[in-house]
Amino acid sequence: MFGRLGCVERARQIFDAIADRDSFSWGIMLSIYARSGDLSNAKGVFDRMPRWSLGSWTALLSAFALSGHHEEAKTLFDTMQERDLIAWTIMLTVLATFSNIEDAKYHFDQMPERDLVAWTAMLAANAERGQMENARETFDQMPERNLFSWTSLLSAYGRSGDVKAAGRVFDSMPEWNLVAWTAMLTGYSLSGDVVRAKRAFDSMPERDLIAWTAMLSAYAFNGHLRYTREIFQRMPERDLISWATMVAALVENDLLEESKELFDRMPRHCALSKGMTPNRVTFITLLDACSFLGALAEGRKIHAAVAERGFDTDLVVSNALVNFYGRCGALGDAKIVFDGMRRRDVISWSSMISAFAQRGRVDEAMELYHRMLSEGTLPDDIIFISVLFACSNSGVVEASGDFFRSIVGDTQVEPTLEHYACMVDVLGRAGKLRDAEDLLRLMPFHPGPLLYMTMLSACKLYTDVERGEAAAEVVFELDPENSSPYITLANIYSAAKRPKDAARIRKLMEERGIKKKPGCSWIEVLDRVHEFIAGDKMHPQRDEIYAEIQRLGRQMKEAGYFQDTKVVLQDVEEDEKENLLWYHSEKLAIAFGLISTPPGAPLRIVKNLRVCSDCHAATKVISKVTGREILVRDTNRFHHFQNGMCSCNDYW
DNA sequence: CTAGGGTTAG
Numbered sequence: 001m002f003g004r005l006g007c008v009e010r011a012r013q014i015f016d017a018i019a020d021r022d023s024f025s026w027g028i029m030l031s032i033y034a035r036s037g038d039l040s041n042a043k044g045v046f047d048r049m050p051r052w053s054l055g056s057w058t059a060l061l062s063a064f065a066l067s068g069h070h071e072e073a074k075t076l077f078d079t080m081q082e083r084d085l086i087a088w089t090i091m092l093t094v095l096a097t098f099s100n101i102e103d104a105k106y107h108f109d110q111m112p113e114r115d116l117v118a119w120t121a122m123l124a125a126n127a128e129r130g131q132m133e134n135a136r137e138t139f140d141q142m143p144e145r146n147l148f149s150w151t152s153l154l155s156a157y158g159r160s161g162d163v164k165a166a167g168r169v170f171d172s173m174p175e176w177n178l179v180a181w182t183a184m185l186t187g188y189s190l191s192g193d194v195v196r197a198k199r200a201f202d203s204m205p206e207r208d209l210i211a212w213t214a215m216l217s218a219y220a221f222n223g224h225l226r227y228t229r230e231i232f233q234r235m236p237e238r239d240l241i242s243w244a245t246m247v248a249a250l251v252e253n254d255l256l257e258e259s260k261e262l263f264d265r266m267p268r269h270c271a272l273s274k275g276m277t278p279n280r281v282t283f284i285t286l287l288d289a290c291s292f293l294g295a296l297a298e299g300r301k302i303h304a305a306v307a308e309r310g311f312d313t314d315l316v317v318s319n320a321l322v323n324f325y326g327r328c329g330a331l332g333d334a335k336i337v338f339d340g341m342r343r344r345d346v347i348s349w350s351s352m353i354s355a356f357a358q359r360g361r362v363d364e365a366m367e368l369y370h371r372m373l374s375e376g377t378l379p380d381d382i383i384f385i386s387v388l389f390a391c392s393n394s395g396v397v398e399a400s401g402d403f404f405r406s407i408v409g410d411t412q413v414e415p416t417l418e419h420y421a422c423m424v425d426v427l428g429r430a431g432k433l434r435d436a437e438d439l440l441r442l443m444p445f446h447p448g449p450l451l452y453m454t455m456l457s458a459c460k461l462y463t464d465v466e467r468g469e470a471a472a473e474v475v476f477e478l479d480p481e482n483s484s485p486y487i488t489l490a491n492i493y494s495a496a497k498r499p500k501d502a503a504r505i506r507k508l509m510e511e512r513g514i515k516k517k518p519g520c521s522w523i524e525v526l527d528r529v530h531e532f533i534a535g536d537k538m539h540p541q542r543d544e545i546y547a548e549i550q551r552l553g554r555q556m557k558e559a560g561y562f563q564d565t566k567v568v569l570q571d572v573e574e575d576e577k578e579n580l581l582w583y584h585s586e587k588l589a590i591a592f593g594l595i596s597t598p599p600g601a602p603l604r605i606v607k608n609l610r611v612c613s614d615c616h617a618a619t620k621v622i623s624k625v626t627g628r629e630i631l632v633r634d635t636n637r638f639h640h641f642q643n644g645m646c647s648c649n650d651y652w
Numbered sequence: 653c654t655a656g657g658g659t660t661a662g
Contacts, residue, residue: 119654152654158656281658
């Protein structure tokens with residue numbers, strides 16, 4: 001009884017209390033462990049059993065299968081003396097999950113008999129890999145059908161984007177249950193029809209957690225953040241998936257601060273250990289969340305769980321790992337995962353290349369790109385952006401021009417607006433403002449506000465007032481809520497020693513009610529992500545943090561550091577400006593990192609804005625006087641500070 | 653042991 005309720009502990013207590021255990025009670029205990037995916041206990045029971053029946057072998061097989069030990073499952077299956085239908089079917093699902101469709105089909109054809117469960121598993125295996133014709137054929141060939149097979153086909157059509165076919169299946173079904181309704185809801189959602197999705201949700205005779213989550217994700221997927229929030233609030237219960245969906249929706253909308261808060265409240269540890277069996281998608285989702293938040297220690301734990309569950313051979317999971325380590329600045333780890341992959345697709349290469357690109361290591365990025373070509377993987381439009389970005393971060397104008405031309409000359413890929421945007425960025429940051437301007441004017445796309453913002457940032461680097469003014473005007477008009485053009489233009493005026501104009505722009509920004517996005521930084525210390533907002537006094541250790549900043553300040557001044565108050569936008573006195581600078585979120589995070597980690601430990605910071613020039617100069621000095629490595633990820637790239645220098649060579 | 657919610661690169 002307790003086993004069926006999921007109370008494994010209680011079941012074990014009762015089992016231990018039984019005086020004369022027969023093979024029946026041993027078998028029950030074994031299957032309870034097997035079903036909960038607890039391999040080591042299942043093995044323990046199996047080894048201690050007085051004798052083994054066919055059922056106990058099958059239970060052990062399912063323990064291997066559920067815990068992701070697919071190699072061991074295969075070996076066990078091959079050595080089994082006799083196999084019942086269930087063992088064959090378990091093995092089929094293992095192959096369907098961890099191997100290719102050919103292996104699964106071969107196994108299916110070998111089966112002495114096939115019941116509905118096996119047929120449905122085969123249908124799902126085809127659908128999972130996008131083989132809709134085969135899935136349909138399997139369905140048509142099935143000797144009989146139940147709700148499982150109908151729903152499997154319905155959801156396959158929904159996921160393949162054919163909502164009309166899904167609707168036809170739904171209408172032909174003999175009966176509907178919650179599962180069918182939810183599959184239909186998702187089908188509508190994926191086709192962009194939230195109205196029909198909501199109608200399905202309202203028509204359901206009852207709603208469970210999964211139905212609620214499907215509705216949540218329907219709103220999130222179609223960009224309705226307000227309704228997404230509302231559903232999340234109204235849900236009667238939530239699990240790992242609903243939390244992760246909400247976190248992803250916030251990340252999608254650039255609400256990093258809020259998503260981080262939610263991420264910390266997410267009950268992920270319990271979800272990984274009990275309650276639900278994590279599958280490949282669980283790991284991908286969690287790794288993705290960690291990667292955005294720079295939660296390295298947290299992600300490492302997930303990596304360990306991935307390996308333990310046997311998902312480290314999965315292509316997509318490995319890609320997510322490379323991407324996670326890359327985004328956390330752990331290049332070495334990213335490379336280890338990448339090198340260990342049996343198979344790589346264009347996404348694997350792209351993840352690795354952009355890891356190098358973000359560190360400004362253009363040589364390695366280029367080398368990888370050429371290795372990818374020689375290994376026969378075709379490039380796509382996205383990988384070009386990564387490579388161009390690497391060029392842009394290292395200031396290699398010539399190489400990027402050649403590379404850009406090779407897109408048109410050597411590949412099947414049509415250059416997109418994004419490719420032109422990268423080129424404008426490369427030229428602008430290298431100081432070739434006229435060339436950047438020409439490209440902007442002559443390119444075969446209509447440039448959006450983002451491109452003019454790129455242009456404007458380049459003008460700031462080279463204090464080009466005239467071009468800067470022109471670019472800013474465009475952004476003011478095309479993206480009226482954005483504070484960046486105001487701030488950048490004001491900074492250009494300040495640098496050009498035109499304080500009155502700078503003040504005029506600041507006033508304009510105020511009059512138009514445009515708010516500057518507050519600077520925000522995170523640092524992970526002892527598995528927890530700590531957040532700091534510029535000037536914030538909310539942290540429980542604020543006194544120690546502020547004292548550390550004072551102490552650091554004295555040390556830094558001795559080392560020759562002086563502040564660049566030009567970057568302060570507020571209209572305040574000079575010494576007040578100095579104060580504001582000392583409490584930028586990045587410096588608060590660094591100070592906190594310094595007092596909460598052992599001497600010599602590297603610090604990893606994630607920012608929601610780009611590094612400001614004063615923080616950049618200050619962090620260089622801090623790395624020298626404290627002897628710490630400091631890694632800062634801003635919205636654009638990584639800065640790796642070490643011994644008074646930064647990996648970007650002050651080019652960013 | 654089979655069906656519904658999440659899915660990796662800019």
